[in-house]
Structure formats: structure tokens, C-alpha cells
Amino acid sequence: MSKTILITGSTDGIGKLTAIKLAKDGHSLYLHGRNVDKLEATIAEIKEISNNENIHGFVADFSDLKAVQKMAEEISSQISKIDVLINNAGIYGSSQSQNMEGLDLRMVVNYLAPYKLTNEILPVLKNGTATRIINLSSAAQSTVSKAVLMGEQQVMEQQTYAQSKLALLMWSFYLAEEEPDLQVISVNPGSLLNTKMVKETFGHHNSEADKGANILYDLAVSDEYNGVTGKYFDNDRGYFGNAHQDAYDQYKIDALISTTSDILNK
Template structure:
């Protein structure tokens, strides 16, 4: 059965590959990018390559909370039911350390943006018969320092990236508890995949981008995963493909998770 699927950060990398694969399966796809011209080009390319005309998109710069809220508003206005949300958009290296809202750019894009977007459209997701939220985590996970979360302390890109990915994972587990009807899974799609972000960050790769695309498509659509909510899938593990694994210990610490959510809400109230 055709699903309505939103994939953030899908004008290149594994997001784009995932959109193409799902489009070929004739799902109703909404892609997202921060550049209007590029988004239009990708939509046209995906339609031609998949033979699927049900591909649309949203423009939003995820380093700007106002853009994220505007995108959420458009989703609420144009989509009646959302079956799958894949929070794929992410950043590692950036020209500027801070976002438009004076937050660390990696914290803003990788954690705050999906937090805001998802919570703003959660009713659309709950309206689905079999809703899923797939959050792109990473093997890189580090304890979230509140000064870094608030943008009061600047640290190395790799360190804030790891903190942003743990924050996303912690929130994913909390989301699974709050919305038991929604299957919410945090996933490390694979370390050092052959993507633009990895090339910019490390100048090399270990695995093909298709490795990440394959697991995202499976998590989004396959029946096997419907009862795996609140878990962490590690695509670096296993012999032939990844497997569910243990995330950073902080993700299971109820006190730390509550503090993260409280501080996140306080940040958003102050913006």
C-alpha cells in the first residue's frame, strides 16, 4: 500500500537515494532541501527516474528555527495523514559555527530542527494507521553538555556533532514512550558512508551510500520493524546487515533525558 513519506535533507546523499528508492515503490514522497532551485531540480530528476509523479517538496533552512516552523505549517496545511517521517537532515562541517538563532549549528540542524518539526506535525503522523518516525543518529554519540546545547560554549565540530546525535537519540526514546502508537527508531545508517557530508568532514569513506539508503527504506516500510519502537539500530553491526544495539548509556538515563527535554523547551521559549 502506498505511504505518504517526508524525508528531510533529501536533495543529496542517502536522503536523496532513499527518496528515489521509495519513489520507485510508488509511495507519495515529499523531499526537503534548503535551496529552492536545487529542490526543484531534484524533484524533477526523481520523477523522471522513478516514473512517479507523486513527488513534491518543502524548502527550509534547518539552521533557522523560523524556517522549520514554517515548513511544519506547510505540512499541516497540505498533508492530511503522514505515514513516515525520516529525520535525515544533518550537518557536520559548516562555514559558520553558530546558527541564525545563535545555537551551535550542529545542535540546531541535527537535533533542535527535527525536534521542532516533529512535535509540530505529530498529529498528522498519529493519524496514520501505521505511523513511523526514523531519526538519523550516528555511531558518534557523546554526553550532552547543557552550555553547548544552549550555544553558550563553543567546542570542536566533531564533539558538538556527537552531542547532537546523542540528543536526537535520547529524544527518540522519549518520543517512543510518549506516543506508543508511533514506531520511533533511532538509526546509525553506517559510519563514513560515501556522502558529501562525510567527504567534507573526513575526505574518505568506508562504505557506499547505498548501505544507508537500504536500511532507511527497510525501517520505513518493512513489517518486521513495526514493533521495534524505542530502539536503536546500528548499521555498523552484524555480518550481512546491521542489527539493533545499545546506544550511549545516557539515552537510558531517565533523569538526563528529562533534563535534555526541559532545557530544549527552555531554549525554544527564549528564541
Template sequence: MKHILVTGSTDGIGKLLALRLAKEEHFVAIHGRSEAKLNTTISEIKTESNNENVVGFLADFSDLYDVKKMAVEVSEKMPKIDVLVNNAGIFNSKIDNTPSGIDIRLVVNYLAPYQFTNAILPLLKKAEAPRIVNLSSAAQTPVSLAALEGQASLGVNEAYAQSKLALTMWSFDLAEKEPNILIVAVNPGSLLNTKMAHEAYGQHWSPAEKGVDILYDLAMTNKAKTASYFDNDKGGYGQAHSNAYDHVKIEELVGITNTILVNK
């Protein structure tokens, strides 16, 4: 039995992945930002999987204080983490900026998983063969450090693509710093049949299961390779944006990220 935590798992591919893992009798921790939805999802997964080892954590990933609190709670309730799937993400939102002035997509899709993962690294290090699966995207554009600091505004598509490149750059950096943790970034597939795709584009190209299958394989099988980017649109490992391999740009990004998080 593995201890697995999937963020953003009250719907979409996160929920389907959590259910599949629970059916295999693993200890599964799910996360959501609505208490009602979280409780409903826990009940549904327990019933469908016939597995009582399903727990939930509540946090709004647009609020970095909430993320910090969740990390403490996870550290208290989980003995270790074998697999962390950073799946929580946002595209459309009723608000564009968080109270700190930073675009909500940069916060939820990059700063929150960065902060959360670093806070629970000790739990990952307790596992025999820990791994982290970070959900990237085919959409990747150079990160505006001014926007990350809340000093410039971005369009929705731009902010989303920047957040996903930032996450990929950090994935490669963390893999270098933590050689005993397997860390892989993945584009689970463009326009999967999920709520996020329908809200953003009103259509889908592929079934949600396409994304669930690759997340499962990267989380649980030897398909995962560390410090790499899996592009599920192409069905194999590929090249992320060139900035993800630029050590100077990565160092700059991580340095500014740490400064932002220290001040939060």
C-alpha cells in the same frame, strides 16, 4: 500508497531513499534548503520514478523560524504522514554558530528535527501505523546543556556527537510518550559514500546504498522496533550511549529543549 517525508533529501542517502520510495509509487515529500536544488531533485525523481506524487518543501534547518514555517506548510499540503525520516544533518559548515549563539550542528541535527516532528505529530497520528526514523550516529557524547543554550562553544566533532546523542535520547523519550508511533534511531553506517563524509573526512568506507537499504527497511518493513537503536556498522540492534537510557538526563534535556524552542 504511503505518505512519506524525508528531510535533507536533495542529495546523499536521503535523495536515494526518496527515489526508491517514489519508484514504489508512494507519495513522497522531499526537503532541502536550496530552492534550485530542491526543484531539480523533484524533477529528477518524478522522471526516474515515473511518479508525479512527489512534492518538495524548502527550509533552512539552521533557522528554527524556517522550520516552524515548513511544519505549517506540510500540515497544509499533506493529508497525513505514514513515515517521517529525519535525515537532514550537518557536519562541516562555513559557520559554527547560528545567530542565536548555538552551534549549528546542535540546531540542524537535534533542535530542528525535534521542533519539526512535534509540530507535525497530528499528521502522523492520522496514519494507521505511523513511524519515525531518526538518523543518529556511532558518534555519541554527553550533551552539554550550556552549549545547547548557546552559553558554551564546542569543537566540530564534539558538537556533532552531542547532537546525535541528544537526538537518540529524544527518540527514546518520544517513543515512551507516543506509544502508537513506532520510533527508531539508527546509525546508517559510518563514513558512507556521501557528500557529508567526503567534506568531513575526504574518504568513505562503505557505499551509500548500505545506508539507504537500512533506512528503507526501518521505514517500510517489520525490521523496525520502537524505542531502539539500530547500529548499521554492526548490522543489528545495539546499545546507544548510556545517557540515552538515563531518565533523569533525558528529562533534563527535553525540559531545556522545550524552554529554548518556546523562546525561538
């Protein structure tokens, strides 16, 4: 059965590869990118590859939470339902460390933006059929500092990256509890995959990008994962496993959600 699927950060890397696989199956896809020309070129390319005309897109710079809000409003006005949301957009290295509001760029793009987008379009997601939300975490997970989250302290980018990915995972577990009618799965798609971000950051890779795209595809549409929610899939190991201990600490989860709400409600 054809599904309506939204993939953020889908003009490059495993997001784009996943979109191609899903487009070939005939699903209706909504892609996202921050550059309109690149997004339009990606849509045209995937249409040609897949012979699927049901591919559209949204433009938003995820380092700007106002742009995320605008994208959420566009989605809500244009789409009646979403069956699968893949929160794939992410950043590691960048030429600047903070956005215009003084928040760390990794925290915004990797955590606050998907948090805001997902919550703003919850009614659209709830209209979907057996809706799945796939959140991309990482093997890199580190205890979230409130000061770093709020932009009051700056640390090395690898630390903020790891904190942002654990924050996303902790929120995923929270969301699974809060919205039992939705399936919420966190995933480490694989360490050092052959993507643009990994090449620019590390200069080498351990596995092909298809490894990540294949697990995203399966988690999004495979019957094998029907009813699975509130779990973390570690694709380095190939199975659902344990995340960082903080992801199971209700006090820390509640504190994270409270601080997040304060930031977004400013």
C-alpha cells in the same frame, strides 16, 4: 500499500537515494531541501527515474528554527496524514559555527530542528497508518552539555556533532514512551558512508552510500519492523544494539527535554 512519506535533507546523499527507492515503489513522497532550485531539480530527476508523479517538496533552512516552524505550518495545511517521517537532514562541518540566535549549528540542524518539526506536525503523523518516525543518529555519541546545547559554550565541531546525535537519540527514546501509538526508531546508518558530507569532512569513506539508504528504506516500510519502537539500530553491526549509556538515563533525558523546551519557547 502506498504510503505518504516525508524525508528531510533529501536533495543529497542517503536521503536522496532513499527517496529514489521509495519513489520506485509508488509511494507519495515529500522531499525537503534548503535550496529551492536544487529541490525542484531533485524532484524532477526522481520523477523521471521512478515514473512517479506523486513527489512534492518543502524548502527550509534547518539552521533557522523560524523556517522550520513555517515548514511545519505548510505541512499541516497541505498534508492530511504522514505514514513515515525520516529525519535525515544533518550537518557536520560548516563555514560558520552558530546560527543567528547564537546556537551551535550542529545542535540546531541535527537535533533542535527535527525535534521542533516532529512535535509541530504530530497531529499529521498521528493520522497516518502504523506511523513510523526514523531519526538518524550516528556511531558518534557524546554526553550532552547543557552549556553547548544552549549556545553558551563552544567546543570542537566533532564534539558538538556527537552531542547533537546523542541528543536526537535520547529524545527518540523519550518520544517513543510519550507516543506509544507511533513507532520511533533511531539509526546509525553507517559510519563514513560515501556521501557529500563525509567527502567534505573526512576526504575518504568506508562504505557506499547505498548501505545507509537500504537500511532507511527497510526501517521505513519493511514488515520486518512492524511494531518496533524505542530502539536503536546500529547499521555498522547490522542489528539493534545498545546506544550511549546516557540514552537510558531518565534523569538526563528529562533534563535534556526540559532544556530543549526552554530553548524553543524563548
